[in-house]
Amino acid sequence: NAGVTQTPKFQVLKTGQSMTLQCAQDMNHNSMYWYRQDPGMGLRLIYYSASEGTTDKGEVPNGYNVSRLNKREFSLRLESAAPSQTSVYFCASSYSQGAGGGELFFGEGSRLTVL
């Protein structure tokens, strides 16, 4: 069972470059999320998509854009990468968002370094 798959697993960028992190889930979940985790820190919510066709900002959305391509896929884009965006990025999905929506299933993470 694949669950939540993130690509790439590792990426090094130069300041100002752009890139897209891809996330796909095969559990027929309606809701998907992007988090970032800085060294020694907890997870902070960047954006989420409660259902196909909708996206909403989380705690730290500045510098990021997202696209809910279809029910399975939710991508995170950095238009002009900055060293402050060096982090591990986690994608997650759940049956639905909010109380009673079921647990979050996380991918293995994408480690991004911006030089």
Add this chain to the structure above:
Amino acid sequence: LAKTTQPISMDSYEGQEVNITCSHNNIATNDYITWYQQFPSQGPRFIIQGYKTKVTNEVASLFIPADRKSSTLSLPRVSLSDTAVYYCPSYNDMRFGAGTRLTVKP
């Protein structure tokens, strides 16, 4: 927005019971309390959820008082492999915070 507060770190020894408490300010009436475990270089993994009173599964127990302003995750007889970071987000909030870093010593 709901805000959770939990200790930054805890130490324990193998075979002991560990209780990690989380405070849940402003938790919504319809919201559930959840707990997750995260090992280094992995994404968090769901452990248990509850609304009120006590819930137990094969991994842990969760105690939630009637006022629902706090919750306590209980890990019976911990082993070295329970060393991890533990989070207590609520469903409506989806915010994990810094979590509690549990270190189990031999």
